[in-house]
Amino acid sequence: MSLISEENVRGGSVFRDLSANDEEWQPTEIESLCMNCYQNGTTRLLLTKIPFFKEIIVSSFSCTNCGWSNTEIQSAGRIQDQGVCYTLKVNSKQDLNRELVKTDCAITRIPELDFEIPPFTQKGSLSTIEGLLDRAVAGLEQDQPARRASEPQVAEKLDEFIQKLKKLKDVEHEFTLVIEDPSGNSFVENPVAPHKDEALTVTRFKRTVHQDQQLGIRADDDLGEEPAGNDLDSMRGEVLVFPTNCPECNAPASTNMKLVQIPHFKEVVIMATNCDSCGHRTNEVKSGGATEQLGTKVTLQVTDASDMTRDVLKSETCSVLIPELEFELGMGALGGKFTTLEGLLEDIKDLTVSKNPFVCGDSSDTDRVEKLKEFGEKIEKILAGEMKVHIVLDDPAGNSYVQNVYAPEPDPEMTVVKYTRTFEQNEELGLNDMKTENYQEAK
Template sequence: MYISASGNPNLRPLSDSRRYLSADDEDWQPTEIESLCMNCYQNGRTRLLLTKVPFFKEIIVSSFSCDECSWSNTEIQSAGRIQEQGVCYTLKVTSKHDLNREVVKMDSATTRIPELEFEIPPFTQKGALSTVEGLLDRAVAGLEQDQAARQEADPEVAGKIHAFLQKLKKLKDVEEAFTVVIEDPSGNSFVENPSAPLKDEALTVSWFRRSVQQEKLLGLRADDEPDDEPLPGDDMDTMRSEVLVFNTNCPECNAPASTNMKLVQIPHFKEAIIMATNCDACGHRTNEVKSGGATEEKGTKITLRITAASDMTRDLLKSETCSVFIPELDFELGMAALCGKFTTVEGLLTDVKDLVVAKNPFVCGDSGDTTRVQKLKEFSEKIDSIIAGQMKAHLVLDDPAGNSYLENVYAPESDPEMTMETYERTFEQNEELGLNDMKTEGYQEDK
């Protein structure tokens, strides 16, 4: 996106009088645009600012104000594309400090407070850059807006809402712990982790596949499109012998592209599906690996003791349900943070470094807090030391679905530097994998 020197949005080719709108430009100031006030229909001013949310992505903050009627309005929009998966943040608020966490809530997100059985449905509020306390204040303001009219029309309902508002306001005192859940099928909402890049014990982040209804709400499917679509290549023999090609959209520029899919056999493991997308419009390339088999009966935990640089060449399959731990760095990467991929140990560590450091907005611009920048620099140096074989460490792959793999260079003998153990999944892990409600037998009895 770029803005003309006069302040008007324009999508025509860039000329000498225009500049790109970029969050990396430290000298960038909010752009003012004259726009119509929807309250008094006089001309007001809209200010636009492209900024970065630490450990997240770029967003566009817009603020409107009218000098004629003093009406104002603020909202945010994602400066990126809809993500491949939806995201759900679950925050356990235990102190007033948690109320100050920054929150990016897109208009497609659903906000819930289970303790009060309270829910804000998607597309009922505009996107906002706020805090947890700001979300509570916004919810209170929305419920109080028509209280006077309710008092006249239905005093009983108004009384119940008033009692509920008192409970909602009391949450800000944090006398008792409560939970805030933000579920966004677009994947563009965010809750701050003040301990980043370390794990936040109070915050749980999970990713999920959108339902057909959610894709229709986001405009990714036509309303008249059938809910069930046949997958390409139902014949497994065809999948093993051919490269399947199906149409899709580029994840970078959203232009029409094609994805190649191939089913391959990994030695001493199982089948995996490799998918690769190449975009002719922007040149972007992406690849992803998914397990070609079923979910195993037990979860798998693989621990590799890295002792030399030669360990970096081990082949590795990380499924999208696999978490990565490096105990020596007190580092944990949750499932779906990195897509499924078939790479090496060095490739995985490099991806971790890029995700946490290279693509982190804390290292540049106004977000470059000195303390955090230093921590990230030290983390990067330790990763480099592990890759170079100068620092011994443990790499732990924990996959509750049992679909991850790490090469045993001593096969078929046991590997002295690697341990592999299986374990029974917990109820919560089965819930994340969608196994608790899955029924594969006994249908005739139900009928």
């Protein structure tokens, strides 16, 4: 029997919005083994979409023989191209109300207490910072009665540690919460969106081979060795196609990749995915060259609507600032893009307003929704040429670019500044521990 019935796959997608009025959308029932009495029970699967979690699988098992039951929720969203790490400085009780999504593969740390929740030890959850602390306390207290009888010294030390965890909710002193998720699907709320959150740092990272194996996207015996004879010259002028899954409907799709030379700049790799099932399109750009010796800061003064047609290359290490709106988009957000200025602003609007998960459903807040709506209206004015602003692209790797429409003459509306990276910027780019000079060949 098929796991998903044909009636539940209408419209080309097995995931549908959860609705009490949709009487035809029924869960799929599967006969399965009860792990309590080892008789046959029934598992019910419901594939649906809910705000913020996107696609999920709700599974419920019940056994009529022994009465045992179990319910579980699993994320059905795709694994992101990069992992994500959120570092939050909690310095007030208001920070405890921040909403967060923690997947089951995420690692949670509180460095001040030398406390860590390893991956795959908890199920994924949608909660708050306070709820995360309560869940950790409840997990530690669960077996304390048995420990007090068998290992009283261990139980006493755990009681002391539990009190320290509970005391964090009083926020008498600032503490740090780190959520590191190799799948890239965890989130921590920014309550001042669309403005930059000074207490929250978001960084993207490349997964290790071990993390890929834990997520099941790499075989255990695959050590990640690069194939021999990989020559970029043979790829120039050729469009490479490889299979993938659509990030929206998870249907099989194809990704096209090509090396492109941008005039007056450098070579980049453009990857584009088109889905025939739902029509979704996405593109990503990565630099085809090395990290530059100096960082680049490009400041463009937008004077009229014609500036919206300028080509823009935003690398994944580039941050975008609009000083007039007090807006800053951190590095890693939106990934790498080769688009126009209009396309970049539309993506910023979608990210901060239209697709912001904290402004829909029960997570929405009236004041926050009004602020984001006002921000969206200002973006619309910029797109229409009714508002003059400065767009700043700050890329410490030096791999971002804005088209000079006066080339080869200087652009009077654009300023390009080269600068020396700070130690912190080199640390984020992984350059401080990278040594490529003065190596001697081993004899």
